[in-house]
Amino acid sequence: MRLSIDKAGLSRALAHVASVVERRNTIPILSNVLLSARNNELKLTATDLDMELVETVPARVKGEGATTVPAHMFYDIVRKLPEGNDIELQRDGEQGRLVITSGPAQFLLQTLTADDFPALSVDDLSYSFSLPASDLKKLIEKTRFAISTEETRYYLNGIYLHATESSGKPMLRAVATDGHRLAQVEHPLPQGAKGMPGVIVPRKTVLELAKLVEDADGEVRIELSPSKIRVTTSRVVLTSKLIDGTFPDYERVIPQGNDKRMEVDNAAFAQAVDRVSTLSSDKGRAVKLTLNDGKLTLSVNNPESGSATEELPVDYGFDPLEIGFNARYLLDISQQLESGTAEFKLADPGSPTMVRDVKDQSALYVLMPMRV
Incomplete structure:
Protein backbone atom coordinates (compact mmCIF):
# COMPACT_ATOMS: atom_id res chain seq x y z
CA MET A 1 0.00 0.00 0.00
CA ARG A 2 1.39 3.39 -1.04
CA LEU A 3 -0.37 6.73 -1.43
CA SER A 4 -0.15 10.49 -1.14
CA ILE A 5 -2.94 12.49 0.51
CA ASP A 6 -3.85 16.04 1.49
CA LYS A 7 -3.32 16.73 5.21
CA ALA A 8 -6.58 18.66 5.77
CA GLY A 9 -8.78 15.91 4.27
CA LEU A 10 -7.00 13.12 6.17
CA SER A 11 -7.07 15.04 9.46
CA ARG A 12 -10.79 15.79 9.15
CA ALA A 13 -11.60 12.14 8.39
CA LEU A 14 -9.45 10.89 11.27
CA ALA A 15 -11.21 13.28 13.67
CA HIS A 16 -14.47 11.52 12.78
CA VAL A 17 -13.29 7.91 12.86
CA ALA A 18 -11.01 8.22 15.90
CA SER A 19 -13.93 9.45 18.03
CA VAL A 20 -15.61 6.05 17.52
CA VAL A 21 -12.56 4.22 18.92
CA GLU A 22 -12.57 3.77 22.70
CA ARG A 23 -9.40 4.91 24.47
CA ARG A 24 -9.15 1.63 26.37
CA ASN A 25 -9.67 -1.68 24.65
CA THR A 26 -9.09 -5.26 25.75
CA ILE A 27 -9.09 -6.31 22.07
CA PRO A 28 -6.04 -4.66 20.40
CA ILE A 29 -7.52 -4.51 16.87
CA LEU A 30 -10.40 -2.33 18.16
CA SER A 31 -7.87 0.40 19.01
CA ASN A 32 -6.94 0.57 15.33
CA VAL A 33 -8.35 2.25 12.24
CA LEU A 34 -8.56 0.22 9.03
CA LEU A 35 -6.94 1.95 6.04
CA SER A 36 -7.91 0.68 2.57
CA ALA A 37 -6.39 2.29 -0.52
CA ARG A 38 -7.75 1.73 -4.02
CA ASN A 39 -9.23 3.63 -6.99
CA ASN A 40 -7.56 6.89 -5.88
CA GLU A 41 -9.43 6.85 -2.58
CA LEU A 42 -8.45 6.11 1.01
CA LYS A 43 -11.20 4.49 3.05
CA LEU A 44 -10.91 4.75 6.84
CA THR A 45 -12.98 2.42 9.04
CA ALA A 46 -13.36 2.38 12.83
CA THR A 47 -15.61 0.28 15.07
CA ASP A 48 -16.38 -0.43 18.72
CA LEU A 49 -18.50 -3.49 17.73
CA ASP A 50 -21.71 -1.49 18.40
CA MET A 51 -21.02 1.19 15.82
CA GLU A 52 -19.00 1.37 12.62
CA LEU A 53 -17.94 4.53 10.79
CA VAL A 54 -16.49 4.50 7.28
CA GLU A 55 -15.19 7.69 5.69
CA THR A 56 -13.72 8.00 2.19
CA VAL A 57 -11.27 10.73 1.15
CA PRO A 58 -9.57 11.38 -2.21
CA ALA A 59 -5.95 10.21 -2.45
CA ARG A 60 -3.30 9.59 -5.09
CA VAL A 61 -2.94 5.83 -4.77
CA LYS A 62 0.32 4.45 -6.17
CA GLY A 63 -0.10 0.97 -4.70
CA GLU A 64 -3.36 -0.60 -3.51
CA GLY A 65 -3.65 -2.42 -0.20
CA ALA A 66 -4.95 -2.33 3.36
CA THR A 67 -3.62 -2.27 6.91
CA THR A 68 -4.60 -1.09 10.40
CA VAL A 69 -2.82 1.35 12.74
CA PRO A 70 -3.58 2.75 16.22
CA ALA A 71 -6.36 5.31 15.58
CA HIS A 72 -5.63 7.95 18.23
CA MET A 73 -1.86 7.86 17.73
CA PHE A 74 -2.25 8.15 13.94
CA TYR A 75 -4.64 11.10 14.37
CA ASP A 76 -2.25 12.86 16.77
CA ILE A 77 0.62 12.46 14.30
CA VAL A 78 -1.37 13.76 11.33
CA ARG A 79 -2.78 16.67 13.35
CA LYS A 80 0.72 17.82 14.35
CA LEU A 81 2.34 17.54 10.90
CA PRO A 82 3.20 20.86 9.22
CA GLU A 83 0.60 22.56 7.06
CA GLY A 84 1.06 22.80 3.32
CA ASN A 85 2.79 19.44 2.74
CA ASP A 86 1.13 16.32 1.39
CA ILE A 87 1.37 13.20 3.54
CA GLU A 88 2.90 10.02 2.11
CA LEU A 89 1.70 6.70 3.53
CA GLN A 90 3.52 3.48 2.69
CA ARG A 91 3.22 0.04 4.25
CA ASP A 92 6.55 -1.65 4.86
CA GLY A 93 5.62 -5.29 4.24
CA GLU A 94 8.80 -6.76 5.70
CA GLN A 95 8.74 -4.82 8.98
CA GLY A 96 4.94 -4.74 9.25
CA ARG A 97 4.93 -1.00 9.80
CA LEU A 98 3.27 2.04 8.21
CA VAL A 99 5.72 4.74 7.13
CA ILE A 100 4.27 8.27 7.42
CA THR A 101 6.25 11.01 5.70
CA SER A 102 5.51 14.74 5.44
CA GLY A 103 8.33 17.12 4.46
CA PRO A 104 11.27 16.41 6.78
CA ALA A 105 9.13 14.49 9.33
CA GLN A 106 8.88 10.69 9.28
CA PHE A 107 7.06 8.28 11.59
CA LEU A 108 6.87 4.49 11.65
CA LEU A 109 3.75 2.97 13.19
CA GLN A 110 3.22 -0.66 14.14
CA THR A 111 0.35 -2.30 12.23
CA LEU A 112 -2.02 -5.20 12.67
CA THR A 113 -3.28 -7.16 9.67
CA ALA A 114 -6.41 -5.89 7.95
CA ASP A 115 -7.79 -9.45 7.79
CA ASP A 116 -8.34 -9.39 11.56
CA PHE A 117 -10.38 -6.19 11.54
CA PRO A 118 -14.01 -6.95 12.53
CA ALA A 119 -16.94 -5.93 10.34
CA LEU A 120 -20.29 -4.95 11.88
CA SER A 121 -22.87 -7.40 10.57
CA VAL A 122 -25.94 -5.74 9.11
CA ASP A 123 -29.34 -7.39 8.82
CA ASP A 124 -32.00 -6.39 6.30
CA LEU A 125 -32.39 -2.60 6.48
CA SER A 126 -35.91 -2.69 5.09
CA TYR A 127 -36.87 0.98 5.64
CA SER A 128 -35.05 3.66 3.70
CA PHE A 129 -35.63 7.39 3.31
CA SER A 130 -33.73 10.63 2.74
CA LEU A 131 -33.65 13.92 4.66
CA PRO A 132 -31.85 17.21 4.03
CA ALA A 133 -28.78 17.27 6.31
CA SER A 134 -30.06 20.52 7.88
CA ASP A 135 -33.34 18.84 8.91
CA LEU A 136 -31.58 15.84 10.46
CA LYS A 137 -29.31 18.28 12.28
CA LYS A 138 -32.37 20.03 13.74
CA LEU A 139 -33.91 16.75 14.92
CA ILE A 140 -30.66 15.85 16.69
CA GLU A 141 -29.52 19.21 18.04
CA LYS A 142 -32.85 20.23 19.54
CA THR A 143 -33.36 16.95 21.44
CA ARG A 144 -29.98 15.47 22.38
CA PHE A 145 -29.48 17.69 25.46
CA ALA A 146 -32.38 15.87 27.16
CA ILE A 147 -30.93 12.34 26.70
CA SER A 148 -30.60 10.57 30.05
CA THR A 149 -27.13 9.60 31.27
CA GLU A 150 -28.53 7.24 33.91
CA GLU A 151 -27.28 3.83 32.79
CA THR A 152 -29.90 1.88 34.77
CA ARG A 153 -32.61 3.45 32.60
CA TYR A 154 -30.83 2.37 29.44
CA TYR A 155 -33.96 2.80 27.29
CA LEU A 156 -33.69 6.59 27.88
CA ASN A 157 -30.01 6.70 26.82
CA GLY A 158 -30.82 7.82 23.29
CA ILE A 159 -33.22 9.62 20.93
CA TYR A 160 -36.49 7.89 20.13
CA LEU A 161 -37.10 8.24 16.38
CA HIS A 162 -40.51 7.18 15.09
CA ALA A 163 -43.33 7.85 12.64
CA THR A 164 -46.50 9.37 14.07
CA GLU A 165 -49.39 11.72 13.27
CA SER A 166 -49.65 15.33 14.36
CA SER A 167 -52.72 17.43 13.54
CA GLY A 168 -53.74 14.76 11.04
CA LYS A 169 -50.41 14.88 9.17
CA PRO A 170 -47.80 12.07 9.07
CA MET A 171 -44.63 13.18 10.87
CA LEU A 172 -41.16 11.91 11.73
CA ARG A 173 -40.63 12.68 15.42
CA ALA A 174 -37.53 12.69 17.61
CA VAL A 175 -37.97 12.56 21.40
CA ALA A 176 -35.51 12.50 24.30
CA THR A 177 -36.16 12.63 28.04
CA ASP A 178 -34.28 12.06 31.29
CA GLY A 179 -37.39 12.11 33.48
CA HIS A 180 -36.87 15.77 34.48
CA ARG A 181 -37.30 17.34 31.04
CA LEU A 182 -38.49 16.24 27.63
CA ALA A 183 -37.60 17.50 24.15
CA GLN A 184 -39.71 16.71 21.09
CA VAL A 185 -39.10 17.82 17.49
CA GLU A 186 -40.98 16.74 14.38
CA HIS A 187 -40.56 16.93 10.63
CA PRO A 188 -42.93 15.95 7.80
CA LEU A 189 -42.61 12.19 7.26
CA PRO A 190 -40.21 11.50 4.36
CA GLN A 191 -41.20 9.17 1.56
CA GLY A 192 -40.18 5.62 2.48
CA ALA A 193 -40.52 6.12 6.24
CA LYS A 194 -44.18 5.11 6.51
CA GLY A 195 -44.56 2.09 8.79
CA MET A 196 -40.98 2.32 10.08
CA PRO A 197 -40.39 0.82 13.54
CA GLY A 198 -39.88 3.18 16.46
CA VAL A 199 -36.15 3.00 17.26
CA ILE A 200 -33.91 4.33 20.05
CA VAL A 201 -30.64 5.70 18.64
CA PRO A 202 -27.89 5.41 21.32
CA ARG A 203 -26.28 8.51 22.81
CA LYS A 204 -22.81 7.79 21.35
CA THR A 205 -24.30 7.33 17.88
CA VAL A 206 -26.26 10.57 18.29
CA LEU A 207 -23.03 12.44 19.15
CA GLU A 208 -21.27 11.04 16.06
CA LEU A 209 -24.26 11.91 13.86
CA ALA A 210 -24.19 15.47 15.20
CA LYS A 211 -20.57 15.80 14.01
CA LEU A 212 -21.34 14.32 10.60
CA VAL A 213 -24.35 16.51 9.80
CA GLU A 214 -22.35 19.55 10.94
CA ASP A 215 -20.05 19.01 7.95
CA ALA A 216 -22.59 17.52 5.53
CA ASP A 217 -24.77 19.26 2.98
CA GLY A 218 -27.41 18.01 0.59
CA GLU A 219 -29.38 14.85 1.35
CA VAL A 220 -28.64 12.28 4.04
CA ARG A 221 -29.85 8.71 3.54
CA ILE A 222 -31.23 6.79 6.52
CA GLU A 223 -31.77 3.02 6.47
CA LEU A 224 -33.43 1.17 9.33
CA SER A 225 -34.32 -2.20 10.76
CA PRO A 226 -35.64 -2.89 14.27
CA SER A 227 -32.05 -3.45 15.49
CA LYS A 228 -29.74 -1.33 13.26
CA ILE A 229 -29.52 2.11 11.67
CA ARG A 230 -27.30 3.27 8.82
CA VAL A 231 -26.79 6.94 7.91
CA THR A 232 -25.02 7.80 4.65
CA THR A 233 -23.68 11.18 3.55
CA SER A 234 -21.61 11.91 0.45
CA ARG A 235 -18.39 10.71 2.13
CA VAL A 236 -19.38 8.92 5.32
CA VAL A 237 -21.35 5.78 6.22
CA LEU A 238 -22.27 5.34 9.89
CA THR A 239 -23.82 2.02 10.94
CA SER A 240 -24.95 1.39 14.50
CA LYS A 241 -26.84 -1.03 16.68
CA LEU A 242 -29.97 0.40 18.29
CA ILE A 243 -30.97 0.24 21.96
CA ASP A 244 -32.95 -2.93 22.56
CA GLY A 245 -35.68 -1.58 24.82
CA THR A 246 -39.10 0.05 24.94
CA PHE A 247 -39.29 3.83 25.09
CA PRO A 248 -41.89 4.98 27.64
CA ASP A 249 -45.27 6.45 26.67
CA TYR A 250 -43.90 10.00 26.67
CA GLU A 251 -47.14 11.59 25.42
CA ARG A 252 -48.69 11.02 28.86
CA VAL A 253 -46.36 13.59 30.42
Whole structure:
Protein backbone atom coordinates (compact mmCIF):
# COMPACT_ATOMS: atom_id res chain seq x y z
CA MET A 1 0.00 0.00 0.00
CA ARG A 2 1.39 3.39 -1.04
CA LEU A 3 -0.37 6.73 -1.43
CA SER A 4 -0.15 10.49 -1.14
CA ILE A 5 -2.94 12.49 0.51
CA ASP A 6 -3.85 16.04 1.49
CA LYS A 7 -3.32 16.73 5.21
CA ALA A 8 -6.58 18.66 5.77
CA GLY A 9 -8.78 15.91 4.27
CA LEU A 10 -7.00 13.12 6.17
CA SER A 11 -7.07 15.04 9.46
CA ARG A 12 -10.79 15.79 9.15
CA ALA A 13 -11.60 12.14 8.39
CA LEU A 14 -9.45 10.89 11.27
CA ALA A 15 -11.21 13.28 13.67
CA HIS A 16 -14.47 11.52 12.78
CA VAL A 17 -13.29 7.91 12.86
CA ALA A 18 -11.01 8.22 15.90
CA SER A 19 -13.93 9.45 18.03
CA VAL A 20 -15.61 6.05 17.52
CA VAL A 21 -12.56 4.22 18.92
CA GLU A 22 -12.57 3.77 22.70
CA ARG A 23 -9.40 4.91 24.47
CA ARG A 24 -9.15 1.63 26.37
CA ASN A 25 -9.67 -1.68 24.65
CA THR A 26 -9.09 -5.26 25.75
CA ILE A 27 -9.09 -6.31 22.07
CA PRO A 28 -6.04 -4.66 20.40
CA ILE A 29 -7.52 -4.51 16.87
CA LEU A 30 -10.40 -2.33 18.16
CA SER A 31 -7.87 0.40 19.01
CA ASN A 32 -6.94 0.57 15.33
CA VAL A 33 -8.35 2.25 12.24
CA LEU A 34 -8.56 0.22 9.03
CA LEU A 35 -6.94 1.95 6.04
CA SER A 36 -7.91 0.68 2.57
CA ALA A 37 -6.39 2.29 -0.52
CA ARG A 38 -7.75 1.73 -4.02
CA ASN A 39 -9.23 3.63 -6.99
CA ASN A 40 -7.56 6.89 -5.88
CA GLU A 41 -9.43 6.85 -2.58
CA LEU A 42 -8.45 6.11 1.01
CA LYS A 43 -11.20 4.49 3.05
CA LEU A 44 -10.91 4.75 6.84
CA THR A 45 -12.98 2.42 9.04
CA ALA A 46 -13.36 2.38 12.83
CA THR A 47 -15.61 0.28 15.07
CA ASP A 48 -16.38 -0.43 18.72
CA LEU A 49 -18.50 -3.49 17.73
CA ASP A 50 -21.71 -1.49 18.40
CA MET A 51 -21.02 1.19 15.82
CA GLU A 52 -19.00 1.37 12.62
CA LEU A 53 -17.94 4.53 10.79
CA VAL A 54 -16.49 4.50 7.28
CA GLU A 55 -15.19 7.69 5.69
CA THR A 56 -13.72 8.00 2.19
CA VAL A 57 -11.27 10.73 1.15
CA PRO A 58 -9.57 11.38 -2.21
CA ALA A 59 -5.95 10.21 -2.45
CA ARG A 60 -3.30 9.59 -5.09
CA VAL A 61 -2.94 5.83 -4.77
CA LYS A 62 0.32 4.45 -6.17
CA GLY A 63 -0.10 0.97 -4.70
CA GLU A 64 -3.36 -0.60 -3.51
CA GLY A 65 -3.65 -2.42 -0.20
CA ALA A 66 -4.95 -2.33 3.36
CA THR A 67 -3.62 -2.27 6.91
CA THR A 68 -4.60 -1.09 10.40
CA VAL A 69 -2.82 1.35 12.74
CA PRO A 70 -3.58 2.75 16.22
CA ALA A 71 -6.36 5.31 15.58
CA HIS A 72 -5.63 7.95 18.23
CA MET A 73 -1.86 7.86 17.73
CA PHE A 74 -2.25 8.15 13.94
CA TYR A 75 -4.64 11.10 14.37
CA ASP A 76 -2.25 12.86 16.77
CA ILE A 77 0.62 12.46 14.30
CA VAL A 78 -1.37 13.76 11.33
CA ARG A 79 -2.78 16.67 13.35
CA LYS A 80 0.72 17.82 14.35
CA LEU A 81 2.34 17.54 10.90
CA PRO A 82 3.20 20.86 9.22
CA GLU A 83 0.60 22.56 7.06
CA GLY A 84 1.06 22.80 3.32
CA ASN A 85 2.79 19.44 2.74
CA ASP A 86 1.13 16.32 1.39
CA ILE A 87 1.37 13.20 3.54
CA GLU A 88 2.90 10.02 2.11
CA LEU A 89 1.70 6.70 3.53
CA GLN A 90 3.52 3.48 2.69
CA ARG A 91 3.22 0.04 4.25
CA ASP A 92 6.55 -1.65 4.86
CA GLY A 93 5.62 -5.29 4.24
CA GLU A 94 8.80 -6.76 5.70
CA GLN A 95 8.74 -4.82 8.98
CA GLY A 96 4.94 -4.74 9.25
CA ARG A 97 4.93 -1.00 9.80
CA LEU A 98 3.27 2.04 8.21
CA VAL A 99 5.72 4.74 7.13
CA ILE A 100 4.27 8.27 7.42
CA THR A 101 6.25 11.01 5.70
CA SER A 102 5.51 14.74 5.44
CA GLY A 103 8.33 17.12 4.46
CA PRO A 104 11.27 16.41 6.78
CA ALA A 105 9.13 14.49 9.33
CA GLN A 106 8.88 10.69 9.28
CA PHE A 107 7.06 8.28 11.59
CA LEU A 108 6.87 4.49 11.65
CA LEU A 109 3.75 2.97 13.19
CA GLN A 110 3.22 -0.66 14.14
CA THR A 111 0.35 -2.30 12.23
CA LEU A 112 -2.02 -5.20 12.67
CA THR A 113 -3.28 -7.16 9.67
CA ALA A 114 -6.41 -5.89 7.95
CA ASP A 115 -7.79 -9.45 7.79
CA ASP A 116 -8.34 -9.39 11.56
CA PHE A 117 -10.38 -6.19 11.54
CA PRO A 118 -14.01 -6.95 12.53
CA ALA A 119 -16.94 -5.93 10.34
CA LEU A 120 -20.29 -4.95 11.88
CA SER A 121 -22.87 -7.40 10.57
CA VAL A 122 -25.94 -5.74 9.11
CA ASP A 123 -29.34 -7.39 8.82
CA ASP A 124 -32.00 -6.39 6.30
CA LEU A 125 -32.39 -2.60 6.48
CA SER A 126 -35.91 -2.69 5.09
CA TYR A 127 -36.87 0.98 5.64
CA SER A 128 -35.05 3.66 3.70
CA PHE A 129 -35.63 7.39 3.31
CA SER A 130 -33.73 10.63 2.74
CA LEU A 131 -33.65 13.92 4.66
CA PRO A 132 -31.85 17.21 4.03
CA ALA A 133 -28.78 17.27 6.31
CA SER A 134 -30.06 20.52 7.88
CA ASP A 135 -33.34 18.84 8.91
CA LEU A 136 -31.58 15.84 10.46
CA LYS A 137 -29.31 18.28 12.28
CA LYS A 138 -32.37 20.03 13.74
CA LEU A 139 -33.91 16.75 14.92
CA ILE A 140 -30.66 15.85 16.69
CA GLU A 141 -29.52 19.21 18.04
CA LYS A 142 -32.85 20.23 19.54
CA THR A 143 -33.36 16.95 21.44
CA ARG A 144 -29.98 15.47 22.38
CA PHE A 145 -29.48 17.69 25.46
CA ALA A 146 -32.38 15.87 27.16
CA ILE A 147 -30.93 12.34 26.70
CA SER A 148 -30.60 10.57 30.05
CA THR A 149 -27.13 9.60 31.27
CA GLU A 150 -28.53 7.24 33.91
CA GLU A 151 -27.28 3.83 32.79
CA THR A 152 -29.90 1.88 34.77
CA ARG A 153 -32.61 3.45 32.60
CA TYR A 154 -30.83 2.37 29.44
CA TYR A 155 -33.96 2.80 27.29
CA LEU A 156 -33.69 6.59 27.88
CA ASN A 157 -30.01 6.70 26.82
CA GLY A 158 -30.82 7.82 23.29
CA ILE A 159 -33.22 9.62 20.93
CA TYR A 160 -36.49 7.89 20.13
CA LEU A 161 -37.10 8.24 16.38
CA HIS A 162 -40.51 7.18 15.09
CA ALA A 163 -43.33 7.85 12.64
CA THR A 164 -46.50 9.37 14.07
CA GLU A 165 -49.39 11.72 13.27
CA SER A 166 -49.65 15.33 14.36
CA SER A 167 -52.72 17.43 13.54
CA GLY A 168 -53.74 14.76 11.04
CA LYS A 169 -50.41 14.88 9.17
CA PRO A 170 -47.80 12.07 9.07
CA MET A 171 -44.63 13.18 10.87
CA LEU A 172 -41.16 11.91 11.73
CA ARG A 173 -40.63 12.68 15.42
CA ALA A 174 -37.53 12.69 17.61
CA VAL A 175 -37.97 12.56 21.40
CA ALA A 176 -35.51 12.50 24.30
CA THR A 177 -36.16 12.63 28.04
CA ASP A 178 -34.28 12.06 31.29
CA GLY A 179 -37.39 12.11 33.48
CA HIS A 180 -36.87 15.77 34.48
CA ARG A 181 -37.30 17.34 31.04
CA LEU A 182 -38.49 16.24 27.63
CA ALA A 183 -37.60 17.50 24.15
CA GLN A 184 -39.71 16.71 21.09
CA VAL A 185 -39.10 17.82 17.49
CA GLU A 186 -40.98 16.74 14.38
CA HIS A 187 -40.56 16.93 10.63
CA PRO A 188 -42.93 15.95 7.80
CA LEU A 189 -42.61 12.19 7.26
CA PRO A 190 -40.21 11.50 4.36
CA GLN A 191 -41.20 9.17 1.56
CA GLY A 192 -40.18 5.62 2.48
CA ALA A 193 -40.52 6.12 6.24
CA LYS A 194 -44.18 5.11 6.51
CA GLY A 195 -44.56 2.09 8.79
CA MET A 196 -40.98 2.32 10.08
CA PRO A 197 -40.39 0.82 13.54
CA GLY A 198 -39.88 3.18 16.46
CA VAL A 199 -36.15 3.00 17.26
CA ILE A 200 -33.91 4.33 20.05
CA VAL A 201 -30.64 5.70 18.64
CA PRO A 202 -27.89 5.41 21.32
CA ARG A 203 -26.28 8.51 22.81
CA LYS A 204 -22.81 7.79 21.35
CA THR A 205 -24.30 7.33 17.88
CA VAL A 206 -26.26 10.57 18.29
CA LEU A 207 -23.03 12.44 19.15
CA GLU A 208 -21.27 11.04 16.06
CA LEU A 209 -24.26 11.91 13.86
CA ALA A 210 -24.19 15.47 15.20
CA LYS A 211 -20.57 15.80 14.01
CA LEU A 212 -21.34 14.32 10.60
CA VAL A 213 -24.35 16.51 9.80
CA GLU A 214 -22.35 19.55 10.94
CA ASP A 215 -20.05 19.01 7.95
CA ALA A 216 -22.59 17.52 5.53
CA ASP A 217 -24.77 19.26 2.98
CA GLY A 218 -27.41 18.01 0.59
CA GLU A 219 -29.38 14.85 1.35
CA VAL A 220 -28.64 12.28 4.04
CA ARG A 221 -29.85 8.71 3.54
CA ILE A 222 -31.23 6.79 6.52
CA GLU A 223 -31.77 3.02 6.47
CA LEU A 224 -33.43 1.17 9.33
CA SER A 225 -34.32 -2.20 10.76
CA PRO A 226 -35.64 -2.89 14.27
CA SER A 227 -32.05 -3.45 15.49
CA LYS A 228 -29.74 -1.33 13.26
CA ILE A 229 -29.52 2.11 11.67
CA ARG A 230 -27.30 3.27 8.82
CA VAL A 231 -26.79 6.94 7.91
CA THR A 232 -25.02 7.80 4.65
CA THR A 233 -23.68 11.18 3.55
CA SER A 234 -21.61 11.91 0.45
CA ARG A 235 -18.39 10.71 2.13
CA VAL A 236 -19.38 8.92 5.32
CA VAL A 237 -21.35 5.78 6.22
CA LEU A 238 -22.27 5.34 9.89
CA THR A 239 -23.82 2.02 10.94
CA SER A 240 -24.95 1.39 14.50
CA LYS A 241 -26.84 -1.03 16.68
CA LEU A 242 -29.97 0.40 18.29
CA ILE A 243 -30.97 0.24 21.96
CA ASP A 244 -32.95 -2.93 22.56
CA GLY A 245 -35.68 -1.58 24.82
CA THR A 246 -39.10 0.05 24.94
CA PHE A 247 -39.29 3.83 25.09
CA PRO A 248 -41.89 4.98 27.64
CA ASP A 249 -45.27 6.45 26.67
CA TYR A 250 -43.90 10.00 26.67
CA GLU A 251 -47.14 11.59 25.42
CA ARG A 252 -48.69 11.02 28.86
CA VAL A 253 -46.36 13.59 30.42
CA ILE A 254 -47.02 16.31 27.83
CA PRO A 255 -49.53 18.62 29.55
CA GLN A 256 -52.77 19.29 27.71
CA GLY A 257 -54.63 21.54 30.15
CA ASN A 258 -52.05 24.20 31.02
CA ASP A 259 -54.17 27.35 30.82
CA LYS A 260 -51.70 30.02 32.03
CA ARG A 261 -49.64 31.49 29.20
CA MET A 262 -46.51 33.61 29.52
CA GLU A 263 -44.43 35.14 26.74
CA VAL A 264 -40.98 36.50 27.51
CA ASP A 265 -37.98 37.79 25.58
CA ASN A 266 -35.84 34.66 25.35
CA ALA A 267 -32.40 36.31 25.47
CA ALA A 268 -33.30 38.54 28.42
CA PHE A 269 -34.84 35.57 30.25
CA ALA A 270 -31.76 33.36 29.73
CA GLN A 271 -29.39 36.11 30.88
CA ALA A 272 -31.49 36.76 34.01
CA VAL A 273 -31.64 33.04 34.87
CA ASP A 274 -27.88 32.80 34.40
CA ARG A 275 -27.26 35.81 36.66
CA VAL A 276 -29.49 34.87 39.60
CA SER A 277 -28.47 31.19 39.47
CA THR A 278 -24.90 32.26 40.33
CA LEU A 279 -26.01 32.02 43.97
CA SER A 280 -27.97 28.76 43.64
CA SER A 281 -26.61 25.66 45.35
CA ASP A 282 -24.69 23.23 43.16
CA LYS A 283 -26.97 20.41 44.28
CA GLY A 284 -30.36 21.87 43.39
CA ARG A 285 -29.65 24.78 41.01
CA ALA A 286 -33.22 25.93 41.82
CA VAL A 287 -34.60 29.27 40.60
CA LYS A 288 -38.06 30.52 41.65
CA LEU A 289 -40.26 32.22 39.06
CA THR A 290 -42.94 34.51 40.49
CA LEU A 291 -45.54 35.66 37.96
CA ASN A 292 -47.92 38.54 38.65
CA ASP A 293 -49.73 40.67 36.06
CA GLY A 294 -47.11 41.45 33.42
CA LYS A 295 -44.10 40.97 35.68
CA LEU A 296 -41.75 38.02 36.21
CA THR A 297 -39.50 37.96 39.26
CA LEU A 298 -36.65 35.43 39.27
CA SER A 299 -35.19 34.72 42.68
CA VAL A 300 -32.66 32.47 44.41
CA ASN A 301 -32.31 32.12 48.15
CA ASN A 302 -29.28 30.14 49.30
CA PRO A 303 -28.69 30.15 53.11
CA GLU A 304 -24.99 29.39 52.51
CA SER A 305 -24.22 32.19 50.06
CA GLY A 306 -27.01 34.78 49.94
CA SER A 307 -29.91 35.71 47.71
CA ALA A 308 -30.57 37.27 44.29
CA THR A 309 -33.62 38.66 42.47
CA GLU A 310 -34.26 40.12 39.04
CA GLU A 311 -37.44 41.38 37.38
CA LEU A 312 -38.47 41.12 33.75
CA PRO A 313 -41.51 42.45 31.86
CA VAL A 314 -43.60 39.59 30.42
CA ASP A 315 -46.90 39.06 28.65
CA TYR A 316 -48.92 37.41 31.44
CA GLY A 317 -52.48 38.20 32.55
CA PHE A 318 -53.50 35.26 34.71
CA ASP A 319 -53.64 34.48 38.44
CA PRO A 320 -50.36 35.01 40.34
CA LEU A 321 -48.13 31.93 40.31
CA GLU A 322 -44.90 30.81 41.99
CA ILE A 323 -43.00 27.87 40.50
CA GLY A 324 -39.42 26.61 40.72
CA PHE A 325 -37.17 25.10 38.06
CA ASN A 326 -33.61 23.83 37.71
CA ALA A 327 -31.67 26.77 36.24
CA ARG A 328 -29.47 24.54 34.06
CA TYR A 329 -32.56 22.95 32.49
CA LEU A 330 -34.10 26.37 31.78
CA LEU A 331 -30.89 27.50 30.06
CA ASP A 332 -30.63 24.27 28.02
CA ILE A 333 -34.15 24.81 26.64
CA SER A 334 -33.54 28.52 26.10
CA GLN A 335 -30.57 27.71 23.86
CA GLN A 336 -32.84 25.72 21.52
CA LEU A 337 -35.23 28.62 20.83
CA GLU A 338 -34.20 30.52 17.71
CA SER A 339 -36.77 33.32 17.60
CA GLY A 340 -36.78 36.16 20.09
CA THR A 341 -39.73 35.02 22.19
CA ALA A 342 -40.30 32.00 24.47
CA GLU A 343 -43.81 30.81 25.28
CA PHE A 344 -44.47 29.10 28.62
CA LYS A 345 -47.72 27.23 29.31
CA LEU A 346 -48.17 26.66 33.04
CA ALA A 347 -50.74 25.10 35.34
CA ASP A 348 -49.66 25.11 39.01
CA PRO A 349 -46.45 24.81 41.10
CA GLY A 350 -46.54 21.00 41.06
CA SER A 351 -47.36 20.30 37.41
CA PRO A 352 -45.10 20.09 34.35
CA THR A 353 -44.66 23.22 32.24
CA MET A 354 -44.55 23.32 28.44
CA VAL A 355 -42.14 25.64 26.58
CA ARG A 356 -42.17 26.49 22.88
CA ASP A 357 -40.54 28.87 20.46
CA VAL A 358 -43.32 31.30 19.45
CA LYS A 359 -42.26 31.13 15.78
CA ASP A 360 -41.42 27.41 15.58
CA GLN A 361 -44.22 25.06 16.58
CA SER A 362 -42.33 21.95 15.35
CA ALA A 363 -40.48 21.72 18.68
CA LEU A 364 -41.82 21.51 22.22
CA TYR A 365 -40.16 21.10 25.58
CA VAL A 366 -41.60 19.86 28.88
CA LEU A 367 -40.01 20.73 32.21
CA MET A 368 -40.80 19.25 35.62
CA PRO A 369 -40.95 21.84 38.45
CA MET A 370 -38.84 21.86 41.61
CA ARG A 371 -39.77 22.71 45.17
CA VAL A 372 -38.38 26.11 46.18
